Amino acid sequence: MKIALIGQPNCGKSTIFNYFSGYKAAVSNFPGTTVKFTVSQVVFEGEELTCVDLPGVYSLTSIDPAELESRNYLLAGKSDVIINVIDASLLSRSLELTLELMSLERPLVVALNMMDEAARKGITIDAAKLSEQLGVPVVTTVAAAGRGLTDLLHAAVSAGRGGVRPVQTQFSRDVEEEIDSLADQLDFSFSRKLGLPWRFMLVKALEDDPYVIEEIRRRDAEAVHWVRNSQKILAQSHGRPPETVISSERHALSVNIFEQVAKVLPATKPDWRERLDRIATHKFWGYALLVAVLTGFFQVVFRFGQYTENFLMGYLTAAQGLAKAWLGVQTLTYSVGEGLLMGIFGGVAIVLPYLLPFLVGLALLEDSGYLPRVAFLMDNFMHFLGLHGKSIIPFILGYGCSVPAVMSTRILESPRDRLVVSMLAVLVPCSARSVIIFALVAYALGPYWALGVYFFNLVVIALLGKVSTWILPEVSPGLLMEIPEYRFPTLKNVARKSWHTLKEFIVVAWPILIVGSLILSLLQFYHLEVYVNDICRPFTALLGLPATVGTTLIFGIMRKELSLIMLTEALGTAQITTALTLTQLLTFTIFVLFYVPCASTIAAMSRELGWKGAAAAAGLSLILALILGLLTRGFGALVFA
Numbered sequence: 285m286k287i288a289l290i291g292q293p294n295c296g297k298s299t300i301f302n303y304f305s306g307y308k309a310a311v312s313n314f315p316g317t318t319v320k321f322t323v324s325q326v327v328f329e330g331e332e333l334t335c336v337d338l339p340g341v342y343s344l345t346s347i348d349p350a351e352l353e354s355r356n357y358l359l360a361g362k363s364d365v366i367i368n369v370i371d372a373s374l375l376s377r378s379l380e381l382t383l384e385l386m387s388l389e390r391p392l393v394v395a396l397n398m399m400d401e402a403a404r405k406g407i408t409i410d411a412a413k414l415s416e417q418l419g420v421p422v423v424t425t426v427a428a429a430g431r432g433l434t435d436l437l438h439a440a441v442s443a444g445r446g447g448v449r450p451v452q453t454q455f456s457r458d459v460e461e462e463i464d465s466l467a468d469q470l471d472f473s474f475s476r477k478l479g480l481p482w483r484f485m486l487v488k489a490l491e492d493d494p495y496v497i498e499e500i501r502r503r504d505a506e507a508v509h510w511v512r513n514s515q516k517i518l519a520q521s522h523g524r525p526p527e528t529v530i531s532s533e534r535h536a537l538s539v540n541i542f543e544q545v546a547k548v549l550p551a552t553k554p555d556w557r558e559r560l561d562r563i564a565t566h567k568f569w570g571y572a573l574l575v576a577v578l579t580g581f582f583q584v585v586f587r588f589g590q591y592t593e594n595f596l597m598g599y600l601t602a603a604q605g606l607a608k609a610w611l612g613v614q615t616l617t618y619s620v621g622e623g624l625l626m627g628i629f630g631g632v633a634i635v636l637p638y639l640l641p642f643l644v645g646l647a648l649l650e651d652s653g654y655l656p657r658v659a660f661l662m663d664n665f666m667h668f669l670g671l672h673g674k675s676i677i678p679f680i681l682g683y684g685c686s687v688p689a690v691m692s693t694r695i696l697e698s699p700r701d702r703l704v705v706s707m708l709a710v711l712v713p714c715s716a717r718s719v720i721i722f723a724l725v726a727y728a729l730g731p732y733w734a735l736g737v738y739f740f741n742l743v744v745i746a747l748l749g750k751v752s753t754w755i756l757p758e759v760s761p762g763l764l765m766e767i768p769e770y771r772f773p774t775l776k777n778v779a780r781k782s783w784h785t786l787k788e789f790i791v792v793a794w795p796i797l798i799v800g801s802l803i804l805s806l807l808q809f810y811h812l813e814v815y816v817n818d819i820c821r822p823f824t825a826l827l828g829l830p831a832t833v834g835t836t837l838i839f840g841i842m843r844k845e846l847s848l849i850m851l852t853e854a855l856g857t858a859q860i861t862t863a864l865t866l867t868q869l870l871t872f873t874i875f876v877l878f879y880v881p882c883a884s885t886i887a888a889m890s891r892e893l894g895w896k897g898a899a900a901a902a903g904l905s906l907i908l909a910l911i912l913g914l915l916t917r918g919f920g921a922l923v924f925a
Contacts, residue, residue, distance in 0.1 A: 285444050286334045286362060287437075290354055290385065291369035292378055293340030294768045296397045298322075299427040300369060301337035302780075304437060321353055328437055336363065344384045345493045345527070353694075358388065359495075361479055365391040365444035367436065372402035372409055372424070373769070375546060379538035380531075386418065386450035389481045391443040394422045395436050400429070401769060406549030414545040419451030428774055452483065455533040462518050463487065469510035474500060490515060491527040557770045564657045574661060577654070579735065585641045586731040589722050592637035596629070597858055603629070616809060623805025626853050627798030631789075634852070635797075635845050638722040639789060642715055643782040646684055650781075651773035655680055660767065669746060670753025675705045679745075682712030684785065686885040689714075690892055704752045706893055707901045708745050710881045711908075713738065715785065716844035717877055723848055724873050728861050741877065744912065789845070797849050800839050804853045807835070813854075827871050827913045830855070830864070840876055842883055847876050867920025874916040879909035 289297040305324030322337040338354040345355075358366070368385050370378040375396075385392055396411055415422040421439045425432035454460060463486050470489075475482040478499050488496040489511045501508045515526040522529045563569045603625055611618040649655055659676040666675050675696065682689035689709040693702045713721060726734035807813040813835055817824070820834030832854045840847030851872070855863040864872070880902045881889070889898035 285331070285364045285441065286336065287365050287367060287440050287444070288336045288338055288358065288363035289367045289369060290338045290358065290381075291340060291395075291397075292342055292371065292374075292381055292766075294766050295340065295369045295371045295378065296425075296427040297340070297367075297369035297395075298337050299777075300367070300395060300397070300425070300433060300436070301335055303427065303430060303433045304328075304335050321357060326437075328441060331441070333437075333441070342381065343531075344381075345488065345491055355495075358385075359480060361390075363390070365393065365440050367393050367395055367440050369395045369397050369427075372396045372399050373405050373407060375402070375407070375409060376538050376542040379541055380534045382418065383453050383534050383537060386420070386453060387481065387484045387487065389449055389452075389484070391446070391448050392420045392450050393436065393440045393443050394418065394420055395427075395432075396422055396424045397427050399424050400426050407546055408549075409546045411545075414541070417541050417545060420448060428771070428777070453537055455530070455537075458521055459518065459529065459533055462490065462514050465517075466490065466510065466514045469514075470500070470507055471504065474503060474507075477503065487530060490518060491530045492525075560770065561657070564654070565660055570657070570661050574658060577649075581645050581649075582726075582731050582735050582738075585638060585645060585718075586722055586726045586734065588641045589638035590727060593633055593723070593727070596633035596637070599629075599633075619805045619809035620802065623802035623853070624798060626805070626858075627794075627801030627849065629858075631794045631797055631845075631849070634723050634848060634858075635719050635789065638719045639715055640782070640786065642718055642722075643684075643785050644778060646715075647778045647781040648773050651771065651777055653768045653770045656767050665746070669749030670757070671701060671705060671749060675701060678705050678709040679712055682709045682714060683718070684715055686710045686712070686714045686881055687888045690885060690888040693892060700756050703893060703897065704749070704756065706889060706897070707904070708749060708752075710885055710889070710901060711741065711745055711748075711878060711905065713741060713877060714844065716789075716882070719845060720848045720873060720876055724860065724869055728866060728869055737873065737877070740874075744878070744908075748908075792843075796843055797846055800842070800846050801849060801853050804835055804839070804850055808853075823875075823910065826910065827875060828917050829868055829872055833872065837876070837879070840882075841880050844876065844882050865920075866924045867917060870920050871913050871916045875909045875913040877909075878905055878912055880906050 289301050291297045301322065301324070304326045321339065324335050324337075326333045326335050336357070338357055339351060341351040341354045343351075344358070357363070366385055366388070368382050370382065382394060394414070396409060396414070399409075402409060409424075411422045411424050421443055423432055423436040423439050425436055427433060455463070463483070466486050466489065467482070470486070472482060475485040478485060478496070480488075480496075485496060489500065492515060497508065497511065500511065518526040518529055524532070564573055607618060607621050607625060611621055659680065662676045669675075678689045678692045681692050686709065689712065690706050693706045693709070696702045696705060721734050721737050725737055804813065807816065813832070816838060817831045817834035820837055821831055823829075823837065824831050824834050833851060836847045836850035836854055839850045851860060852858045857863055860869065880886075886898050886902060889901055893901070
């Protein structure tokens, strides 16, 4: 049995999916997180089920690439039962999608989620009455606390086995008459050939759904004439476009159902969430709060990382001393041992002290609901760059990892925006590059220098964005994005989310890091690293870096963390400030920050933009890194002279 979870953005469906299947989908208090569907196998009551987490949608008529994934999956009839997850605190609006899903005439279960939020707003809902109105099972849940989710899965399995069908909603008489008139004109076999319910196809045709219209035209071009005629009659009788008429009908039905099943207590005085929002979204204090939050975030990450790194590096130095005493220095055994030691300790003592607090802090900001406020504040900035306001979402996700940042560009309707934002989002310092910034710049020069690197990065991205609007001019529409409620992040979700990314480092990056360190150690023992360094010499010489760091740039293309660990291996010391000047250290950081994205990011870009687009992005980023590296070298010569 296949169970598809669908709902409007930020309704909690990914949280429910993770409860069923383990932590396999990205979850945050941030709309647009799910941009592709995630599949997992679940065993329930001795039966193996397939659960599918679909991207959030507001309607089954959409041109958004991410939302189209959900629509196409549902229309293909791949699921045996649909779970429609609803934010109970936004019941009236959420029911509009429910009414569309009901017209698919498939087994459907409604998960009335976030009942705690509804209660906080003074909304009480009669779930039994709602179930009667819709003709489908309705289960109340609080996904963040795990309440009602087992009952939900049981209801979904029962609905799938029983083949329960929702009741059919009826629009106003004149709309129904036009639907009946169109039904008389079109061939009934169209819906069978399309694999769509007859009434669903008729309504979507009246709504001018591009997919349905194109499929009808492909089979009978003359039939489109009857559709256009019905649309014209509907538009003339209501004085609005036909798609607006149908949407208004669903809205009226949703409000009517809400009024019958829900009661709302009189409004009370604003609570702390509303008072906080007045500050967080204020045209002046909002930006002041943003600066304060980011400064505090950087201070915590730096202080924790610095203290932990200093503590652990003492053990690394002691271990190196013991290895030299036992194995000698100029021996193959020592080279192998040192390579393994540097790889293992590099992950523990250099990467993890900064990576762990960074991931936890980012998860806290996401789950609290603050990041959507950041997107709201940055909307004007995005339009200054000539980009859609939603472009801020890939940029924010990029601070965690460039791969989901590139994939999330699917939420942008314009191909031009997707191209430009993909190329710019990979320049955002991901968690791996953030570790390099903290471990090198913050450690050697202080946290405010690291903050300066981030600010410099934003300035560069802003300038490139402005240039892109001159090269590829296009008017971008305004930002329309869900601003979710503030929530207290749960320890369980923050821990799971942090571990989800941390596990990738431990399972994927750390073994590569250890093997890379071992390979570099062997190359040094056999004096072969000079050939690799010679290949990179044009770059290192131009940037004023020691030739020995050339190998680190090669390894950095595999994983950005490798640049940092290989640097300690190549220089022969964990105390990097004794081997590099401050100018060289800053130049190396800026170059690594902007040069060729890691292999995983290039693969993601190839899926979204094609190999030509990915290759162009890699080439342009390398040129950009060289230019900025040269500028940094000149800046360092003036400041640190």
